[in-house]
Amino acid sequence: MLNFELGKYRKMVVAIALFLVFDLGVLVLSFAISAQIRDDAIDVNLVSRQRMLTQRITKTALQLEQRIKNNQPYRDHLLELEQATSTFDKTLQAYRSGGMVPVGDGKEIMRNALTDKNARQLLDDTLAQWESLREVLHGMLRANPISPNLAASVARQTEAANDRLLAATNNFTLRVQELAESKATSLRIVQVAGIALAVLNFLVILFHFIPNLRANDKELQRVKRETDNILRTTQEGLFLLDPDFRMGSQQSRALTSIFGSQPQPGTDFLSMMRPLVSPKTLDTAREYINLLLKHDVMEKLVSALNPLDRVEMTVNNDAVGVDTRYLQFNFSRVVEDNRVTQLLVTATDITRRVRLEKELKDSEERAQGQMSLLLKLLQADPVILKDFFKVATEALDQINHILETQAGQFENFASKVIAIHRISHRIKGDASSLGLQILEQSFHELEEVLVGMREQKNLSGEDLLPVAVRIKALYSNLDLIQNAVNRMSQIRGVVSVEPSKPPHDPEIGKQAFVTQWRNFVETLAQRQGKSVALNYQGIDVTALPQPMRGAVSSIVNQFLRNALVHGIEAGETRAAHGKSPTGSINIFISENEEGDIELSFRDDGQGIDFNAIRAAAVRVGRLSPEAAEKADMRTLAATIFDPGVSTSKITDKDAGRGAGLDAVKDMVRRMGGNIRVGTTFGQYCHFRVFLPRSKQQHHVAIPALAEAK
Amino acid sequence: MRLLIVDDSNIIRGKIARALGKYGLTIAGLETNGREAVERFREARPGIVTMDLTMPEMDGIECIRQIRAIDPTVRILVVSALTDKATAISALMEGAQGFLGKPFSEDDLCDAVGELLRGNHG
Numbered sequence: 001m002l003n004f005e006l007g008k009y010r011k012m013v014v015a016i017a018l019f020l021v022f023d024l025g026v027l028v029l030s031f032a033i034s035a036q037i038r039d040d041a042i043d044v045n046l047v048s049r050q051r052m053l054t055q056r057i058t059k060t061a062l063q064l065e066q067r068i069k070n071n072q073p074y075r076d077h078l079l080e081l082e083q084a085t086s087t088f089d090k091t092l093q094a095y096r097s098g099g100m101v102p103v104g105d106g107k108e109i110m111r112n113a114l115t116d117k118n119a120r121q122l123l124d125d126t127l128a129q130w131e132s133l134r135e136v137l138h139g140m141l142r143a144n145p146i147s148p149n150l151a152a153s154v155a156r157q158t159e160a161a162n163d164r165l166l167a168a169t170n171n172f173t174l175r176v177q178e179l180a181e182s183k184a185t186s187l188r189i190v191q192v193a194g195i196a197l198a199v200l201n202f203l204v205i206l207f208h209f210i211p212n213l214r215a216n217d218k219e220l221q222r223v224k225r226e227t228d229n230i231l232r233t234t235q236e237g238l239f240l241l242d243p244d245f246r247m248g249s250q251q252s253r254a255l256t257s258i259f260g261s262q263p264q265p266g267t268d269f270l271s272m273m274r275p276l277v278s279p280k281t282l283d284t285a286r287e288y289i290n291l292l293l294k295h296d297v298m299e300k301l302v303s304a305l306n307p308l309d310r311v312e313m314t315v316n317n318d319a320v321g322v323d324t325r326y327l328q329f330n331f332s333r334v335v336e337d338n339r340v341t342q343l344l345v346t347a348t349d350i351t352r353r354v355r356l357e358k359e360l361k362d363s364e365e366r367a368q369g370q371m372s373l374l375l376k377l378l379q380a381d382p383v384i385l386k387d388f389f390k391v392a393t394e395a396l397d398q399i400n401h402i403l404e405t406q407a408g409q410f411e412n413f414a415s416k417v418i419a420i421h422r423i424s425h426r427i428k429g430d431a432s433s434l435g436l437q438i439l440e441q442s443f444h445e446l447e448e449v450l451v452g453m454r455e456q457k458n459l460s461g462e463d464l465l466p467v468a469v470r471i472k473a474l475y476s477n478l479d480l481i482q483n484a485v486n487r488m489s490q491i492r493g494v495v496s497v498e499p500s501k502p503p504h505d506p507e508i509g510k511q512a513f514v515t516q517w518r519n520f521v522e523t524l525a526q527r528q529g530k531s532v533a534l535n536y537q538g539i540d541v542t543a544l545p546q547p548m549r550g551a552v553s554s555i556v557n558q559f560l561r562n563a564l565v566h567g568i569e570a571g572e573t574r575a576a577h578g579k580s581p582t583g584s585i586n587i588f589i590s591e592n593e594e595g596d597i598e599l600s601f602r603d604d605g606q607g608i609d610f611n612a613i614r615a616a617a618v619r620v621g622r623l624s625p626e627a628a629e630k631a632d633m634r635t636l637a638a639t640i641f642d643p644g645v646s647t648s649k650i651t652d653k654d655a656g657r658g659a660g661l662d663a664v665k666d667m668v669r670r671m672g673g674n675i676r677v678g679t680t681f682g683q684y685c686h687f688r689v690f691l692p693r694s695k696q697q698h699h700v701a702i703p704a705l706a707e708a709k
Numbered sequence: 710m711r712l713l714i715v716d717d718s719n720i721i722r723g724k725i726a727r728a729l730g731k732y733g734l735t736i737a738g739l740e741t742n743g744r745e746a747v748e749r750f751r752e753a754r755p756g757i758v759t760m761d762l763t764m765p766e767m768d769g770i771e772c773i774r775q776i777r778a779i780d781p782t783v784r785i786l787v788v789s790a791l792t793d794k795a796t797a798i799s800a801l802m803e804g805a806q807g808f809l810g811k812p813f814s815e816d817d818l819c820d821a822v823g824e825l826l827r828g829n830h831g
Contacts, residue, residue, distance in 0.1 A: 284795045291801055298824050301786070301807025305794045 012209045015201060022198035026191055033187035040180030042109070046091055046101060047173040050126075053088040054169055057137070058162040060084060064140075065155035069148045078141070085137050092127055096120075119175045126168040133161040237347030240334065243293050245269045245286070248342070258327060258347050260315065269345070276313050276327075292331055293340055299333055306331065310350065326354040369438050376435040377485055384586055387537055388430055389482050392439070395427045396478070399471055403464060413459035420467060421450040442477055446470045513541050517556060521585065524564040531582040532568055534560075538589035548597060551667050551691060556587060558660045559601040559687055567605030567685050577682065579604065595693035602686040607679040610636050617642075637677045641665035664689075710826065711737040711755040715746040715772065716788065717764045721811070725759050725788070728815040729822060743767025747775045754780065757825065759809075762789040762800055770800045777804035784825045788813070 060081040067074035087102050091111075094101045100108040114120050140146055140154045227250070231238065237255035240248035249265035256262045263272060270286055277285070284307040291297055291305075308329035315323050328350045334342040377385065399420050428443035449466050453459060508514070514536045525532045541552055568574075568583030575581050588600040614628040617639045623631060641661045668675055671691050678686040712734040716722045722739045730736060737753040740746040744767040750758070758776060762769035773785055784807075787800045791810035801808060809821045 280795070284798060287795065287798045287802070291798055295802055296804075296806060297801050298807045298828075301809070301821055301824055302798075302801060304791060304810050305797050305801075305808055307794050 012205070012213075015205050015209060019198055019201040019205065022194055022201060026194035026198060029187065029191050029194060033184065033191060036187060037180070037184050040183060043111070044173070044177050044180055046103075046111070047095075047169075047176045050088060050091055050169045051166060051173060053084050053091075054162060054165045056084045057081060057088065057133075058158050061137070061151075061155045061158040064146070065148075065151040068146055068151040074146075078146075081137065082141050085134065085141070088130070089134055092123065092130060095123055096127065114176075116175070116179050119172065119179060122168070122172040122175050126165070126172050129161060129165045129168045133158065133165065235348075237345075239263075239345050239347075241269055241289065241331075241343045241345050243342075245289065247272075247345075255347065258349055273308070273311070276311050277308070281307050289331065289343065292333055292343055303330075310354070325349060325351045366438070369441075373436060373438050373481065374484060376437075377481065384434065384535065384537070385485050387588075388434055388436075389478060389485075391430065392427050392478055393475075395423045396471055396475055399423055399467075403468055403471070413461070413464065414454065416464070417450050417453045417459065417467075421447060421454070424450065436481070439474070439477060439481070442470070442474050446474070508538065508540065509536050511540060511542070513553070517560060517587070520557065521560055521564065524561065528564055529570060530564065530568055531571055532564060532585060533582050534585045534587070536587045536589075538587070539591050541589060544591075544597070547671070548691060548693070551671055552589060552597060552599060554667060555599060555664050555689055556601065558664045560585065562660055563601075563603035563605060563685070567603040567607070569606050597689075597691040597693070599689040599691065600686070601689070602684060604684050607681040607683055607685045608637060608640065608677070609681060613637075613639055637679070640677075641675070710757055711735045711753060713738045713740065713746065713750055713753065713755040713758045715740045715743070715758060715764070715769070716761040717741045718761070721761070721788070724815070725818060728818050729759075731815075732819050732822065734822070741765075743769060743772030743775075746772050747779075750776050750783075751779055755783070757784045757786070757822065759786045759788045759822075760800070760805065762787060762796055770796070770803055773800055773803040773805050784828075786821055786825055788818075 060077055064074050064077045064081060066072075067077060090099070091101050093099055094111040095114050098111065098113040101111050102108050114123060136154055136157045140150055143150055231250065231252040234252045235254055236252065237258040238250075238252040239255060240250065242248065245268055247263050247265060247267045247269050251262065251265075253262075259272065270282060273285065274282060288302075288305060288307055291302060292299065306329070308327075311327045311329065313325050313327060315325055326349070328348045330346040330348070332344045332346070333340045334344055402416055402419050405416075424443050424446050428440055428447065431437075431439040431443060446467065449470065453463060453467075456463065514534075517536070518534050521532050521534050541549060544552060563583075563585055568585075569577075569579075571581035574583065583603060583605055585601070585603045587602075588598075590598050592598070610633055613636045614623070614631065617623040617631075617636070618625050618628045620642075622639055622642055628636075641664065665675065668689055668691065673689060673691040675690075676688040678684075678688070710733075712729055714722050714725045714729075714736065716725070722741075726736050726739060734757065737755040738746075738749040740749050742764045746758075746760075747767070760769045760773060764772075767775075769787065769789070773787075776783060776785065781804070785805035786807045786809055787797055787805045788809045789797055789800075789811060791797070797808050807821055807825050809817060813821075
């Protein structure tokens with residue numbers, strides 16, 4: 001069934017149809033008029049013939065009279081008279097009642113009776129004149145032979161009737177001519193009117209519809225220009241997809257950069273996607289598109305199932321070589337007459353978003369790494385950390401110096417890279433030994449860059465830029481960690497007990513005197529059922545002059561004994577408190593320019609239990625119960641150096657007699673030095689001893705105490 | 710509107726019942742597998758069903774097929790993990806109208822059910 005939707009063209013179609021109808025009407029009229037005029041012309045001819053016939057009848061009747069009178073043959077004339085009489089009569093009868101009229105050659109044509117009243121009247125007049133003459137003529141035509149008298153009588157009557165009959169026939173003829181002309185005129189008027197209407201209609205089309213069409217065209221052009229501008233400007237790839245997965249002709253320009261070339265209209269979308277996704281994803285995509293096109297599902301509620309929401313594609317980029325990009329294809333239904341006819345596909349390059357997400361994830365991982373770093377820092381010895389920071393900063397300074405130095409001072413850039421690599425590798429090892437994974441990773445990344453450069457030929461200064469960038473980042477990482485350490489120190493209450501750090505020297509820990517301390521620690525640890533690691537940094541103690549050497553050795557031994565017995569807990573206890581099962585002791589000994597010795601001794605054991613000290617001090621009578629209760633931590637800390645005060649419940653060869661720290665205090669006093677104590681109960685205990693080279697006496701002071709828990 | 714919840718996880722069933730109960734739906738049944746869900750559906754004739762896909766005895770896809778055969782006008786929301794998009798799409802082709810990935814929030818669920826009840830296809 002044809003069902004044209006004319007819409008806005010309805011009026012114009014009607015106008016054109018009218019134009020055609022008018023034209024057709026005029027054509028039909030012309031046809032009808034020409035037929036009518038031809039018909040009228042026949043009438044006029046036939047009626048005019050009647051005049052000629054009246055003359056012929058009269059003339060033939062006179063000729064017949066003469067021939068019969070002269071006794072000449074008259075048969076031909078008689079036949080002519082009979083024919084003329086018959087033709088005249090038939091013609092009149094036909095116009096009166098309708099009938100056949102002879103037209104010559106034995107042919108006849110049909111004529112209808114006249115309807116015009118005047119014409120009929122005139123016809124009746126003619127008939128009235130004719131009928132009496134016809135009877136006279138018929139009387140002669142029936143006679144055989146015709147007497148000269150009869151012929152003469154008929155000729156006289158015919159002559160007599162001729163004028164009247166001719167006049168009546170004339171009038172009738174004129175009326176018929178008049179009728180024909182009047183009809184032709186009316187028909188011409190109708191024809192002209194039809195043509196005029198057709199022309200008018202044409203003018204309406206010309207001056208009304210054509211400007212409208214032009215306005216519409218203009219509007220269409222404007223809309224198309226807007227659409228083109230949108231499609232040219234949008235950052236997203238836009239196109240329509242039909243139910244056969246064919247891409248439409250209207251596509252945004254961004255599609256070119258997304259696919260690398262503008263897809264041809266009609267291209268099969270799934271074929272385009274085939275190189276980008278797995279066969280399984282492609283099948284799922286086909287089903288998903290079908291789902292949106294052909295199934296009764298909620299568009300919003302199935303978007304999570306879009307298998308093309310992240311498509312990875314590899315492109316060859318002139319600038320950076322092979323590059324990975326990510327595309328997202330979204331599908332929206334196009335609904336026409338409550339039917340889904342197409343899908344609008346939006347292709348977006350989401351590479352930036354994907355990379356940002358990855359960076360965010362990396363950043364979260366880094367944050368977790370920093371958290372684990374903080375935990376490491378909390379567990380690590382601040383003294384060792386400070387030492388590490390100093391060494392690491394110096395190493396970075398050194399690398400910076402190498403970077404700034406003209407290449408000429410090195411054999412080439414490659415030798416610079418080798419020198420930087422060597423330093424970086426050393427610091428990476430130190431960071432690793434402290435469990436500072438973030439720094440270890442940063443140095444590792446720097447090393448990877450350097451290794452890459454070592455394989456490169458023809459290095460230039462610019463190639464070292466990435467190294468400079470990483471060094472800058474390392475400086476800031478070190479700063480951050482140092483700040484964190486400083487803040488933690490404040491929280492932990494370590495105030496001023498850290499000595500100035502001796503220079504880092506990995507070889508010193510292997511010296512015999514350190515080995516001796518380690519052996520001592522191992523013996524004590526075995527006896528106490530504990531596990532303890534000792535770390536030493538500082539000067540070579542064996543190189544010290546006496547009595548300094550003996551004093552330092554003795555003090556260290558006492559501190560070790562004290563730490564093993566009172567400080568460091570058994571492995572299970574440590575583990576229960578979230579500490580490493582192995583306790584650690586860090587010793588630093590440094591010497592200043594005057595030859596004064598600073599000794600720092602720190603264990604990560606349980607720290608000083610001030611309640612136990614109160615009890616011990618009361619037990620040995622050092623303090624009254626009231627005084628012990630009121631005593632501040634500084635006073636209490638000082639009592640651990642008093643003779644006989646021991647918190648150990650068991651007296652064995654290692655401790656419990658309360659004489660160890662007393663001996664240390666005595667020795668330090670004699671040498672004119674001082675002792676500082678820092679502690680957090682449950683976390684650490686730190687002794688810092690100052691031994692001057694000069695003999696000047698110092699009070700043995702126990703100044704700074706950490707908060708006690 | 711009556712609601713049938715089909716999921717083999719007790720926690721998920723409870724969560725859906727709580728959220729959609731507050732939303733104003735009447736719980737017509739809580740079923741743990743497809744076979745029981747079809748039986749329950751036949752008796753209770755709920756207008757809306759939340760459907761897990763991986764279940765013992767009869768999986769969600771077969772269950773959707775049978776439920777739609779009983780009542781082609783029922784609204785079905787597939788509530789499943791987003792690990793296999795192809796299976797979820799197959800379930801939708803069987804006659805479910807929407808999909809909600811696990812895990813989901815109560816708001817996500819109410820939004821999805823609201824969308825399903827409005828019958829908004831656009």
